[in-house]
Amino acid sequence: MAGLTTFRGKAAGMDRVNVDTDQIIPKQFLKRIEKTGFGQYLFYDWRFKQDGSPNPDFELNRPENEGVSILVANENFGCGSSREHAPWALLDYGFKVIIAPSFADIFHQNCLKNGMLPVVLKEQEIKYLLDKTKNQSHELTVSIESKTVTDADGFSASFEIHPYWQNMLMNGWDEIELTLQMEDSIKKYEESVQ
Amino acid sequence: MGKTIIEKLWENHVVHREEGKPDLLYIDLHLVHEVTSPQAFSGLRLKNRSVRRPDRTFATMDHNVPTVNRFNITDPIANNQMETLRNNCEEFGITLADINSPEQGIVHVIGPELGLTQPGMTIVCGDSHTSTHGAFGSLAFGIGTSEVEHVLATQTLWQSKPRTLKVQIDGELGQGVLAKDVILYVLSKYGVNFGTGHIIEFCGNVIRQMSMEERMTVCNMSIEGGAKAGLIAPDDTTIEYLRGRKYAPADAELEALAEKWKALASDEDAQYNKEVYIDGSEIAPMVSWGTNPGQTAPVTGRIPYLSECTSENDQRAVESALAYMGLSEGQNISDIKVQKVFIGSCTNSRLEDLRMAAEVAKGQKVHEDVQAIVVPGSQKVKMMAEQEGLHKIFLDAGFEWRESGCSMCLSMNADIVPAGEHCASTSNRNFEGRQGSGARTHLVSPAMAAAAAVNGCFVDVRRMTGAEAVH
The missing domain is CATH 3.30.499.10 (Aconitase, domain 3)
Structure with missing residues (x-):
């Protein structure tokens, strides 16, 4: 995984609450055994009509949202199933950062593991961003290093990220490799509970 | 401390x-x-x-x-x-x-x-x-x-x-x-x-x-x-x-x-x-009416009116749930008709769950507009239920008796609720599309699911015969 320090991209707004992972990637697409290729099925039931044609009313299908890489969402984003296919689908579609007032725990964790940044901002800040992304394109800069989200109009919001994950994301490290170096501690633990 | x-x-x-x-x-x-x-x-x-x-x-x-x-x-x-x-x-x-x-x-x-x-x-x-x-x-x-x-x-x-x-x-x-x-x-x-x-x-x-x-x-x-x-x-x-x-x-x-x-x-x-502290005596048999498990009401109750919503987000969530579910604000839960019934899932597919449903189904018939399936949680549950004769009760009443698996809880296999149909389900999620594209899920207990199968709509299981054995 490549490291990520600062990211600039076009943001799309999705002003819906409790968006669950069943919506992000419906179950009929969970049968693949690879991590790739899920982007085409992202938000499938919202994005496409019954006949398979794009639903023009869906946020991501609007012309101004072509080429977006940041998603501004609303509260409890990613709730429900633990399926990592949800962040895989968002990543494969092109998203690198998801901004919301709150995330479901497992989804939040799954994003970090895949080098996609979940950013929690305050309700007022989300309101501003949802407003800015309504029917128009809006560019944002997200810095993992300074833990800020900014735009060209002077908006600046800071967010929290655990220093462990800040480090992991900025360096693009392989977590398993790091843990395997803890072998002595793991062995010691196993012996102590025998 | x-x-x-x-x-x-x-x-x-x-x-x-x-x-x-x-x-x-x-x-x-x-x-x-x-x-x-x-x-x-x-x-x-x-x-x-x-x-x-x-x-x-x-x-x-x-x-x-x-x-x-x-x-x-x-x-x-x-x-x-x-x-x-x-x-x-x-x-x-x-x-x-x-x-x-x-x-x-x-x-x-x-x-x-x-x-x-x-x-x-x-x-x-x-x-x-x-x-x-x-x-x-x-x-x-x-x-x-x-x-x-x-x-x-x-x-x-x-x-x-x-x-x-x-x-x-x-x-x-x-x-x-x-x-x-x-x-x-x-x-x-x-x-x-x-x-x-x-x-x-x-x-x-x-x-x-x-x-x-x-x-x-x-x-x-x-x-x-x-x-x-x-x-x-x-x-x-x-x-x-x-x-x-x-x-x-x-x-x-x-x-x-x-x-x-x-x-x-x-x-x-x-x-x-x-x-948080809850008084158990306040709880009635529950039925979910919306598209998240919090959107749930007692079987004796009704869907809320939009004017009762406590926030803008809440109101929008209710509006979109009602549109998806084909229901209206203020509607009584007992007025909702069901076409499918699913008894199963990691929430409610164990032997006691099947016993509760069987108590209600015993000697009854599945409503003519309803397809009802019972999916034991495991091969062992299936075997134990069959030893007790529960499968006979279900089959006699017109339920289908299936093999074990996740089944219609998330419909990754062939067990799918068709678009527009309402399903009384003992599973855990009533998200949009969870049981099939356009499927309308209502989360209930095994006893309430069996009661819905027999009546073709949600009824208070406490008022059905056989229900005195459901405890």
Whole structure:
């Protein structure tokens, strides 16, 4: 995984609450055994009509949202199933950062593991961003290093990220490799509970 | 200051603690299924890594399996996923309850049933309903596929300590009010993210009086409240359940462990980050009417009016749910007609669940507009139910009696609710499209599902004959 320090991209707004992972990637697409290729099925039931044609009313299908890489969402984003296919689908579609007032725990964790940044901002800040992304394109800069989200109009919001994950994301490290170096501690633990 | 059971379990599993990092936790039991594991095994293979503790790993196939003819898998992609799990288990030396095994079943049904799930353990699985196992006083939570890979390779996980939340339910449950109604009531009262960032301890009189199977139903839906896990302190009910199970300790070893396990209970003076108190006597049989499990009302009640919504977000959520469900504000729950009934899933597919549904179905007929299926949670549950003659009761009443699996809970196999149809379902999620594109799910208890099957609409199970046996 490549490291990520600062990211600039076009943001799309999705002003819906409790968006669950069943919506992000419906179950009929969970049968693949690879991590790739899920982007085409992202938000499938919202994005496409019954006949398979794009639903023009869906946020991501609007012309101004072509080429977006940041998603501004609303509260409890990613709730429900633990399926990592949800962040895989968002990543494969092109998203690198998801901004919301709150995330479901497992989804939040799954994003970090895949080098996609979940950013929690305050309700007022989300309101501003949802407003800015309504029917128009809006560019944002997200810095993992300074833990800020900014735009060209002077908006600046800071967010929290655990220093462990800040480090992991900025360096693009392989977590398993790091843990395997803890072998002595793991062995010691196993012996102590025998 | 005393400690909660949550803190005790956590501290018992810390392998490594360091400033600026989450804790490295040891994982005692890792359950694996076919849908969230293939990419994890590929990851291991890619880096030439092995499974650290195959003896602490146990696999089954449940999400994809057909429930009519289990050996005839017509979907080639599903078949490939099952075949992949079979090959992975063989290559990495993991025990697999394969499709033809008498131990096969939904992963959260067979773990407890086989005695793999034990108090005091940390248990993970690439499935959000892993919280089920918390019923035994274990720290059990769902993980993503990257974490599945991490556990396979290292038997550990980096975890930040969640906050603690006490949900205490006292008083007495009314007759006909089941564990499912209790957890649906909690969700209807506190919403779908009141537990986010927390681990719940369920306690109180009502919980103490529950059987292990009822406790599993409650803990199963902790994730529906956003909680990382939900658990219940082990007691004599827990120990009795474990007796004689294949992988559970026996005799003197069990007696010795029993004392240790019971000592895990939260100390009297333990403090929680958040506490809620519920009076069990207020709970009625519940029916979800919306598209998240918090959008639930008593069967005697009605859908709220938009004017009753407490926030703008809440109002929009209700509006979009009603549009999807084809229902109107203020509508009575008892006016909702159903076309499908599903009794099954990791929430409600155990023997006691089937008994409750059978009590209501006995001597009745499924309504002519309804298709009703009963899907036992495991091959063992199926066998035990058949020994008691429950299948005959269901079949005589016009229910279909199926093979074990996740089935219509998430409809990854052929068990799908057609668009526009309403399904009374004993499963855990009523999300849009969960049971099929356009499907309209109503979450209920097994007794309420059987009552809906017979009546073709939601009725108060407390007013049906046979219901006096439902307790």
